[in-house]
Amino acid sequence: MAREFTYKGKPLEELRKMSMEEFSQLIPSRSRRALKRGLTELQKKLLLDIRKNPNAFHKTHARDMVIIPEMIGVKIGVYNGKEYVPVQIKPEMLGDRLGDYALTRKQVRHSAPGFGATKSSKYVPLK
Numbered sequence: 102m103a104r105e106f107t108y109k110g111k112p113l114e115e116l117r118k119m120s121m122e123e124f125s126q127l128i129p130s131r132s133r134r135a136l137k138r139g140l141t142e143l144q145k146k147l148l149l150d151i152r153k154n155p156n157a158f159h160k161t162h163a164r165d166m167v168i169i170p171e172m173i174g175v176k177i178g179v180y181n182g183k184e185y186v187p188v189q190i191k192p193e194m195l196g197d198r199l200g201d202y203a204l205t206r207k208q209v210r211h212s213a214p215g216f217g218a219t220k221s222s223k224y225v226p227l228k
Contacts, residue, residue, distance in 0.1 A: 164200030
């Protein structure tokens with residue numbers, strides 16, 4: 102028996118029926134203030150595209166867009182400065198921002214010393 106998802110005690114179907122103002126009362130203050138200020142033109146365009154065709158893959162630069170209930174289940178390509186990172190919106194992401202799921206910096210991986218390194222810096226202990 103699978104557990105039904107709830108956000109602050111509200112089931113997913115009830116969240117989808119809520120207006121933007123009602124939903125903003127449930128999310129953290131930083132996201133609430135962003136929604137209260139209103140959406141930017143880029144965010145409005147993304148939301149309109151999602152409403153038109155929720156099954157398509159939508160590319161966007163709007164990393165500051167707050168994830169709202171009507172975006173659940175949509176695939177969005179979020180730009181990280183180099184490429185579009187595919188993000189599948191899940192119910193657990195409500196109230197977060199799209200940029201949280203498309204990292205802009207890679208993890209540093211150190212390997213062998215580079216070209217022109219000195220003998221002492223090439224030393225690798227056996228143990």
